[in-house]
Amino acid sequence: MPSFRRWGQSRLERKPESSFKFLAAVLVITFYLLIKEVQHPTEHVPFTAPRGAKIQHAQWRGTGNGHETRADSVKEAMQYTFRKYRENAWGFDDIRPVSGDPATSRNGWGAFIVDSASTLALMGLWDELSHSIEHILGIDFDVTEDLVDPFETTIRHLGGLLSLVDLYDAGLIPKHILHEEARDLILEHAVTLAQKLAPAYDTPTGMPWPRVDFDTEQGEPSPTFVFSDDPSKREYEHPVIGPARTGSSILENRVLTRLTGDAVYTKNSTLAWAPLVWTKWTTPWPGMADAPIDIMTGAPVARSRHWDRGHSSYYEYLFKITLLAPPTDPHLGLYKKRFLDSAYSLREHLSSRSAPTPKHTMQHLFIGRQDDKQFQNQQGHLACFAPGTILLAAKYYDQPSLRTFALALLEGCRHVYTSTPTNIGPETWSWTPNNSYSKPLFSPKSSRHEHEWTKTGFWSTQPAYKGRPEYVESLFYAWRITGEQRYRDWAWDAFTAMEKHCKAPFGYAQLADVWNEGEGNWVDTQESFWAAETLKYLWLTFTDVDTASLDTWVFSTEGHPFRMIR
Numbered sequence: 001m002p003s004f005r006r007w008g009q010s011r012l013e014r015k016p017e018s019s020f021k022f023l024a025a026v027l028v029i030t031f032y033l034l035i036k037e038v039q040h041p042t043e044h045v046p047f048t049a050p051r052g053a054k055i056q057h058a059q060w061r062g063t064g065n066g067h068e069t070r071a072d073s074v075k076e077a078m079q080y081t082f083r084k085y086r087e088n089a090w091g092f093d094d095i096r097p098v099s100g101d102p103a104t105s106r107n108g109w110g111a112f113i114v115d116s117a118s119t120l121a122l123m124g125l126w127d128e129l130s131h132s133i134e135h136i137l138g139i140d141f142d143v144t145e146d147l148v149d150p151f152e153t154t155i156r157h158l159g160g161l162l163s164l165v166d167l168y169d170a171g172l173i174p175k176h177i178l179h180e181e182a183r184d185l186i187l188e189h190a191v192t193l194a195q196k197l198a199p200a201y202d203t204p205t206g207m208p209w210p211r212v213d214f215d216t217e218q219g220e221p222s223p224t225f226v227f228s229d230d231p232s233k234r235e236y237e238h239p240v241i242g243p244a245r246t247g248s249s250i251l252e253n254r255v256l257t258r259l260t261g262d263a264v265y266t267k268n269s270t271l272a273w274a275p276l277v278w279t280k281w282t283t284p285w286p287g288m289a290d291a292p293i294d295i296m297t298g299a300p301v302a303r304s305r306h307w308d309r310g311h312s313s314y315y316e317y318l319f320k321i322t323l324l325a326p327p328t329d330p331h332l333g334l335y336k337k338r339f340l341d342s343a344y345s346l347r348e349h350l351s352s353r354s355a356p357t358p359k360h361t362m363q364h365l366f367i368g369r370q371d372d373k374q375f376q377n378q379q380g381h382l383a384c385f386a387p388g389t390i391l392l393a394a395k396y397y398d399q400p401s402l403r404t405f406a407l408a409l410l411e412g413c414r415h416v417y418t419s420t421p422t423n424i425g426p427e428t429w430s431w432t433p434n435n436s437y438s439k440p441l442f443s444p445k446s447s448r449h450e451h452e453w454t455k456t457g458f459w460s461t462q463p464a465y466k467g468r469p470e471y472v473e474s475l476f477y478a479w480r481i482t483g484e485q486r487y488r489d490w491a492w493d494a495f496t497a498m499e500k501h502c503k504a505p506f507g508y509a510q511l512a513d514v515w516n517e518g519e520g521n522w523v524d525t526q527e528s529f530w531a532a533e534t535l536k537y538l539w540l541t542f543t544d545v546d547t548a549s550l551d552t553w554v555f556s557t558e559g560h561p562f563r564m565i566r
């Protein structure tokens with residue numbers, strides 16, 4: 001206060017004229033506000049959190065830092081992928097990248113087209129995108145010959161459609177590519193699809209059926225579930241589900257609720273994961289879900305506990321929902337607690353340093369799994385998503401020790417990539433735990449395992465590469481959050497390796513064996529996540545850092561960006 005008075009006095013003394021103008025202006029404004037208040041009484045203003053979040057590297061301001069030649073190389077890989085599909089398999093779910101044959105793997109609606117559209121939009125590939133939009137507007141989601149998997153369909157199709165609407169609303173898709181009516185039709189499509197998926201949620205707990213029959217509009221158990229009156233013939237009494245399948249629809253459904261105003265989508269997704277989040281079955285490790293879970297009772301029926309395949313995206317969404325939900329969401333405090341508990345449990349109970357070998361003295365941090373009482377010293381490529389999600393949460397919740405943990409895990413994923421002759425990491429691998437007091441579950445079983453282990457400190461238990469994104473996804477987060485150039489260089493190493501070994505006559509093939517540099521290594525499969533995620537994250541790592549900034553966008557588990565609006 002005193003300093004304000006001094007300032008006022010000196011201004012008065014120095015410039016009486018301007019201070020008169022100032023006072024007059026204040027009077028005019030006050031008078032105007034009084035009139036306005038009488039005309040439009042101010043409503044109660046609800047609390048609104050600031051838009052966006054401060055996640056990206058703090059030293060960056062706005063745009064810049066693009067490595068355009070590298071970004072363009074990735075864009076060319078996307079154009080090649082798209083062109084080959086368009087020429088040879090248009091309208092089918094996928095193309096076989098070696099033979100060029102079309103493949104129907106996901107209900108025949110053209111999964112590739114729906115899943116890759118948000119990548120085309122971010123890259124500004126408008127010709128490709130208009131072609132895709134034309135197809136998307138013509139999809140009939142009522143018609144399919146196969147059972148529908150609500151999890152895959154939510155993350156790939158529903159997420160892909162909603163992301164297009166969000167990208168359009170944010171002004172990132174020009175109106176001559178997607179006009180207002182087409183945008184509305186895409187949203188209508190999303191609603192139709194969500195309505196077709198609705199029978200999934202018809203269970204006593206609200207946990208989804210693993211499949212839905214679109215003809216009968218009934219939920220179904222997974223195709224491997226055995227029905228029998230004889231308990232000795234069946235594994236479980238009722239259909240069961242894993243954490244990822246039941247806990248990875250809340251982002252998509254939150255966005256659908258925001259865009260339509262219909263709360264049912266968020267409500268159903270909240271019920272679907274409630275038995276994991278509000279669990280009354282105490283697990284020995286805070287925050288970690290035991291699985292699988294009986295969809296009729298919500299009770300875990302076995303003790304599989306990890307962040308790997310089948311569980312991973314539940315933990316991912318447990319954090320990411322915090323960035324998408326309105327700040328008034330009453331559950332945010334609990335989500336935070338559950339996420340942090342589970343991340344610290346992961347570090348405490350499942351992370352494991354590899355023991356040195358005669359030829360490889362460096363040690364690496366990996367994450368294993370727990371099954372009943374046994375620790376399994378095996379990690380899958382899918383679990384390489386964890387460094388990215390944990391880094392994001394560590395930044396948002398300000399947890400420096402989780403950041404250190406995440407970067408160490410990322411180095412582990414990097415190590416399995418750079419150790420193989422193709423410079424690409426395997427689908428699953430094992431190591432000898434340095435901290436093991438009992439005999440580890442997996443040990444090298446062949447001379448090949450022995451050889452790999454001695455040389456690198458791990459051996460591949462499934463040596464394939466399936467075009468998966470998780471490692472480059474985590475590199476994208478590491479680059480955007482830390483601003484350290486090396487993560488971008490690692491991403492470039494991964495991209496050049498994929499370009500060299502996976503590029504096939506009709507797309508990008510999967511590899512049978514990442515230890516095989518020679519011929520005959522291609523697998524004739526290209527999943528839609530190659531275009532939806534792997535190429536998207538690589539491109540985003542090299543392009544301008546303001547493109548799909550982590551301060552304003554949240555990426556779904558299929559790599560579809562949603563607006564952070566609060």
Ligand SMILES: *[C@@H]1O[C@H](CO)[C@@H](O)[C@H](O)[C@H]1NC(C)=O
Pocket residue numbers: 194195197198199201202203206264265268
């Ligand atoms: C929501 O869940 C209820 C069951 O609780 C189900 O009957 C309804 O069809 C679902 N609606 C949607 C849109 O998912």
Ligand SMILES: *[C@@H]1O[C@H](CO)[C@@H](O)[C@H](O)[C@H]1NC(C)=O
Pocket residue numbers: 355356433434435436
């Ligand atoms: C664990 O690593 C240290 C070196 O950091 C080594 O001395 C020790 O023998 C290792 N223990 C096991 C069980 O491999």
